[in-house]
Structures are given as structure tokens and as C-alpha cells.
Amino acid sequence: MPTRGDRHLRAIQLAKQLAALGARLKTIHLITGIPPRQVQALFFPDPRSIPRGRAPDSAEWYHGANLIVRTDACLIGAKYRQLRVQGLTAGDALVLAYRAYQAATQPPHRISLDRAFNLVSYIDGLWLATAPTLSVLPCPTCGCEFIAAVGTVAHGDACPFCKLLERSHLDHRIQASYPARATRDMTERQLGMLALFHLLSPGSDTPAE
Structure with a gap:
């Protein structure tokens, strides 16, 4: 059974993949549960690299x-x-x-x-x-x-x-x-x-x- 550490590591790995595909901070947060500030610190050290724009709120x-x-x-x-x-x-x-x-x-x-x-x-x-x-x-x-x-x-x-x-x-x-x-x-x-x-x-x- 995966430990808490295993789940956190998997969340970090998934967040890294999402960031590489251009996902916004909120999207990464909703999928992985990692707080947006932590996502930014880990994968977007340069604030200018953070994906911008408004995401769709419906289908x-x-x-x-x-x-x-x-x-x-x-x-x-x-x-x-x-x-x-x-x-x-x-x-x-x-x-x-x-x-x-x-x-x-x-x-x-x-x-x-x-x-x-x-x-x-x-x-x-x-x-x-x-x-x-x-x-x-x-x-x-x-x-x-x-x-x-x-x-x-x-x-x-x-x-x-x-x-x-x-x-x-x-x-x-x-x-x-x-x-x-x-x-x-x-x-x-x-x-x-x-x-x-x-x-x-x-x-x-x-x-x-």
C-alpha cells in the first residue's frame, strides 16, 4: 500500500508533467492537491514563466x-x-x-x-x-x-x-x-x-x- 510519502512524491511527479505541458497553477493544484505557491516555487521560479490567461469555467x-x-x-x-x-x-x-x-x-x-x-x-x-x-x-x-x-x-x-x-x-x-x-x-x-x-x-x- 502506498505510503503518504509515496503519494506526495507521485503528486510532485504529476505536477512536473502538467507544468511541462503548460498547465496553469490552479489546474495543477486541483489535480494534484499541491498548493499553488508550492507549485510556483517548484516549477516556476521566474514569475514571468507562469502561464497566464483565463481558463474556461464551463464546457x-x-x-x-x-x-x-x-x-x-x-x-x-x-x-x-x-x-x-x-x-x-x-x-x-x-x-x-x-x-x-x-x-x-x-x-x-x-x-x-x-x-x-x-x-x-x-x-x-x-x-x-x-x-x-x-x-x-x-x-x-x-x-x-x-x-x-x-x-x-x-x-x-x-x-x-x-x-x-x-x-x-x-x-x-x-x-x-x-x-x-x-x-x-x-x-x-x-x-x-x-x-x-x-x-x-x-x-x-x-x-x-
Whole structure:
């Protein structure tokens, strides 16, 4: 059984990873329990290096975001849910899901660690949320998993991945955001993009990191 010292050491290690990913002091505090002043002293000795800006206080940003941002969010949410089902703690699952998101998309990354933290809080009903208001659903059309409000019935019209695949050959922003191998056949290109999405879907054997 882990001792108090073991738990504190693990919290410090997790805080270090979160700080490296750009998390704000409050975010690190809520996840690890380490007081913000201690987090600052340990990982941000130069006050100018402390991440600034206001973090989202609800999940409404997801519903109002454009298609590419919502797709990015779904990549994080699906991987996070997979890791939680596998038994990882919420903090570890968030870190690994965010790293997987960074590996699967082109920089600059549209979703910050703080937004990812906000997102999974409302998926799991912890940290910022008292109950889940978002759920991760499998799309019956493309098989990818997407985020929707709790109570939503899964169908292709609600799936960001289906919409993104439909528009991929017309929108250069989508092509730049989710690069697939070069091909003249658009159907093959879309299948390549779909394979990329499935890298972060539950059931994938792809490592989280």
C-alpha cells in the first residue's frame, strides 16, 4: 500500500508533467492537491514563466467551437476515456491523452492543457464539475468516438469526424490539420485520416505516448 510519502512524491511527479505541458497553477493544484505557491516555487521560479490567461469555467466552449477544434477535443476525450477504463487515475489519463493528442496533430495545438482539463472534468464529473455533463459516444457511421452532451443519441449527424471527412477534400485547413499520406484518390485520403482518428479511439493498440 502506498505510503503518504509515496503519494506526495507521485503528486510532485504529476505536477512536473502538467507544468511541462503548460498547465496553469490552479489546474495543477486541483489535480494534484499541491498548493499553488508550492507549485510556483517548484516549477516556476521566474514569475514571468507562469502561464497566464483565463481558463474556461464551463464546457460551453466545446459546443460553440468550430469543427476542427471540436474534432481535436474528441481526440483527447476518446483517449482519456479509454485510459480511464483501463484503470489509470484521472490525472495520469489526462497527461497521457494530451500527449497523444499532441503527437497526432500539427503544432501549434489548438487545445491547451487547461482546456483539456476542463473537458475531461465534465466528462468524468470531477475537479471542476459535480456531475458529468459530457459523454463519449461511438459513432454508428464511422466508428470514431465523439463528445456530446449527456443524453445525446449517437448518430452520424452529431459526429464531428463524419462532418470533417465529408469536407476534407474541399477544406485546406482540414488537410493541413490532419495530414494523411499523399494520394490522388480522395477516398483513400479520407480513409487515411480516419485511421489517424482511430489511433486515439478505444480498442486501439497504439501506445498512449
